[in-house]
Amino acid sequence: MKLQEIVAELGLTELNAGAGDATAEVTRGYASDLLSDVLAHAPAGGLLVTLQVHLNVVAVAGHADIAAVVFSGGRRPDEDVVAKATEEGLALYGADDDTFEVVGQLYTRGVRGCGA
Numbered sequence: 714m715k716l717q718e719i720v721a722e723l724g725l726t727e728l729n730a731g732a733g734d735a736t737a738e739v740t741r742g743y744a745s746d747l748l749s750d751v752l753a754h755a756p757a758g759g760l761l762v763t764l765q766v767h768l769n770v771v772a773v774a775g776h777a778d779i780a781a782v783v784f785s786g787g788r789r790p791d792e793d794v795v796a797k798a799t800e801e802g803l804a805l806y807g808a809d810d811d812t813f814e815v816v817g818q819l820y821t822r823g824v825r826g827c828g829a
Contacts (some may be wrong), residue, residue: 714738714740714821714822715735715737715738715739716733716734716735716736716737716738716739716760716780716781716804716826717735717736717737717823719739719819719824720735720759720806722737722818722822723808723815723818723819724808725783725806725807725808726804726806726807726808727804727806728784728790728795728798728805728806728807729795729798729799729803729804729805730787730800731799732733732798732802732804733780733781733802733803733804734780734804735804737758737780737781738758738805739759739760739780739824740758740759740823740824740825741756741758741759741760741792741825741826741827742756742759742760742761742762742819742824742825742826743755743756743759743760743761743762743826743827744761744762744763744812744815744816745761745763745805746763746764746765748765748769748773751763751773751774751777751779752773752776754811754827755777755779755827756827757777757779758778758779758780758825759763759779759790759827760779760780760782760783760819761774761777761779761780761781761782761783762782762783762808762812762815762816762819763783763784763785763812764783764784764785764788764812765796766782766784766788766789766791766794767790767794767827768793768794768797769821770782770790770794771778771794771797771798771801771825774798774803775801775803779803780802780804781803781804781805781806782798782804782805782806783806783807783808783815784805784806784807784808785808785810785811785812785814785815786808786809786810786811786812787807787808787809788807788814789807790805798805817827
């Protein structure tokens with residue numbers, strides 16, 4: 714499923730318009746708030762769903778080659794985080810639903826985890 718389709722279908726809020734590749738095919742995802750876990754297990758080109766909204770998320774997502782980050786639970790990063798992600802070409806999105814709901818919505822649309 715293309716990232717832009719995921720954004721539209723889940724009603725995600727685009728936090729840094731134009732960053733990342735909206736036409737990227739996203740078939741894998743990962744949900745974690747432990748960034749060392751993301752580094753070790755998140756699939757390259759996948760979507761990260763997290764509650765963490767600090768600058769280290771951008772660094773970890775870049776290192777793990779994440780396609781985009783979705784901040785769940787209505788959480789939104791500060792402007793410095795958004796600016797750094799934009800500079801790095803990392804798309805950021807916000808979801809009002811909690812992590813469990815976001816991941817469930819992704820799963821029903823064919824986005825799978827690492828082991829699936």
